Amino acid sequence: MDYFQYQADTLHAENVSVTQITQQYGTPTYVYSRATLARHWKAFDDAFSNHAHLVCYAVKANSNLAVLNVLARLGSGFDIVSAGELARVIAAGGEAAKTVFSGVGKNREEIEYALNQNIRCFNVESIPELARINDVAAMLNKVAPVSIRVNPDVDAQTHPYISTGLKENKFGIAIEDARTVYQSAKQMSNLNVVGVDCHIGSQLTTVSPFVDALKRVLTLIDELAEDGITIKHLDIGGGLGIHYRDETPPTPAEYAEALQPLLTDRDLEILLEPGRAIAGNAGILLTQVEFIKPTEAKQFAIVDAAMNDLLRPALYQSWQEIQPVMLNSDAEEATYDIVGPICETGDFLGKDRLLAIKQGDFLAIRSAGAYGFTMSSNYNSRPRAAEVMVDGDQVHLVRERETIESLYAGEHILQA
Ligand SMILES: Cc1ncc(COP(=O)(O)O)c(C=O)c1O
Numbered sequence: 001m002d003y004f005q006y007q008a009d010t011l012h013a014e015n016v017s018v019t020q021i022t023q024q025y026g027t028p029t030y031v032y033s034r035a036t037l038a039r040h041w042k043a044f045d046d047a048f049s050n051h052a053h054l055v056c057y058a059v060k061a062n063s064n065l066a067v068l069n070v071l072a073r074l075g076s077g078f079d080i081v082s083a084g085e086l087a088r089v090i091a092a093g094g095e096a097a098k099t100v101f102s103g104v105g106k107n108r109e110e111i112e113y114a115l116n117q118n119i120r121c122f123n124v125e126s127i128p129e130l131a132r133i134n135d136v137a138a139m140l141n142k143v144a145p146v147s148i149r150v151n152p153d154v155d156a157q158t159h160p161y162i163s164t165g166l167k168e169n170k171f172g173i174a175i176e177d178a179r180t181v182y183q184s185a186k187q188m189s190n191l192n193v194v195g196v197d198c199h200i201g202s203q204l205t206t207v208s209p210f211v212d213a214l215k216r217v218l219t220l221i222d223e224l225a226e227d228g229i230t231i232k233h234l235d236i237g238g239g240l241g242i243h244y245r246d247e248t249p250p251t252p253a254e255y256a257e258a259l260q261p262l263l264t265d266r267d268l269e270i271l272l273e274p275g276r277a278i279a280g281n282a283g284i285l286l287t288q289v290e291f292i293k294p295t296e297a298k299q300f301a302i303v304d305a306a307m308n309d310l311l312r313p314a315l316y317q318s319w320q321e322i323q324p325v326m327l328n329s330d331a332e333e334a335t336y337d338i339v340g341p342i343c344e345t346g347d348f349l350g351k352d353r354l355l356a357i358k359q360g361d362f363l364a365i366r367s368a369g370a371y372g373f374t375m376s377s378n379y380n381s382r383p384r385a386a387e388v389m390v391d392g393d394q395v396h397l398v399r400e401r402e403t404i405e406s407l408y409a410g411e412h413i414l415q416a
């Protein structure tokens with residue numbers, strides 16, 4: 001019997017043995033649950049059901065084609081930040097017409113590709129970007145739908161690396177400058193101003209920063225109306241947090257409940273860009289203990305996953321719950337640092353974890369469905385992990401483990 005218990009907020013995979021997944025696919029392997037992805041997406045869709053809306057899943061959280069396809073089949077829109085993400089959405093059966101394009105550094109090729117695919121909207125983050133989109137659209141004889149991402153200067157009270165709505169952040173246009181920038185956009189003949197966009201940060205665990213930001217943005221929308229600019233949609237971004245350790249973030253329903261009173265009587269379609277809240281707790285990372293290494297200062301459990309597979313602990317000192325897959329009665333409980341094979345002291349997945357484990361055991365790192373595989377790399381020439389999706393009692397391989405040879409495909413040595 002697997003000790004690793006799927007919980008209500010995680011994988012619905014009652015009939016699937018995690019041990020069997022490790023045997024069949026090896027480790028490290030990411031495991032995603034279709035049912036959980038769908039349930040989380042629907043929670044957002046239902047929460048806003050009494051208002052015109054579109055849930056545009058933030059592809060950066062988890063861009064596996066099978067994940068995108070599950071959401072596309074539910075009718076999801078998508079929030080992308082590169083041509084690569086748009087290509088993934090299309091390859092997965094998603095609709096460009098339901099896709100919004102965010103990001104501070106869109107290049108000409110990306111803009112051209114997105115225009116040719118007829119995406120729903122560009123979320124524009126600077127004046128030179130407006131000019132560039134206008135220029136590329138003119139060249140293609142097209143009119144680009146745009147919304148301007150405004151920075152409301154609200155503290156999202158999250159990790160500084162993932163806070164985006166403060167004055168000192170690189171994102172968006174300061175809200176006090178927005179009216180002028182909208183005027184400039186209106187003058188550009190190959191742009192069609194359709195929306196306002198705002199995303200203040202990620203892993204927010206209270207509603208108040210969202211409410212503060214929304215109030216400021218609605219004031220702007222009223223001012224724009226005075227200026228003769230009618231806003232059709234309001235993109236409120238993503239950022240709703242999830243439970244990693246002891247957080248109790250609002251549910252999508254509570255989040256919607258806090259925002260709805262401000263939105264009633266407004267003829268605005270609401271776009272949402274949740275990423276983590278949909279994918280984070282729909283995935284785990286499975287890894288095997290290679291060695292137990294006691295030292296004078298610490299006990300280490302050296303596992304076969306590393307910071308190249310899951311960067312969040314090293315980059316943000318973030319906590320991810322780590323559990324043994326099987327209950328191991330013959331191992332003594334001890335406090336371990338769970339570390340990978342990479343030659344960096346920062347290569348850890350968890351510190352000071354009380355676990356009863358021994359060499360050869362399998363561990364599940366939880367809440368790994370968002371910003372897990374998508375932030376992985378080949379550092380130390382490590383092939384990236386396999387990805388599987390659980391669908392009811394079936395397990396499907398949705399991305400093969402990389403081969404060693406693929407790591408240097410496309411590289412060339414000098415001939416002389
Ligand atoms: C513009 C934009 N939209 C949506 C998201 C998704 O955020 P989250 O995964 O926190 O929901 C991000 C990342 O923070 C983002 O930068």
Ligand SMILES: N[C@@H](CCCC[NH3+])C(=O)O
Nearest residue numbers: 060162202203312370371
């Ligand atoms: N990568 C971050 C989230 C980044 C959000 C992108 N805007 C994390 O793992 O928490």
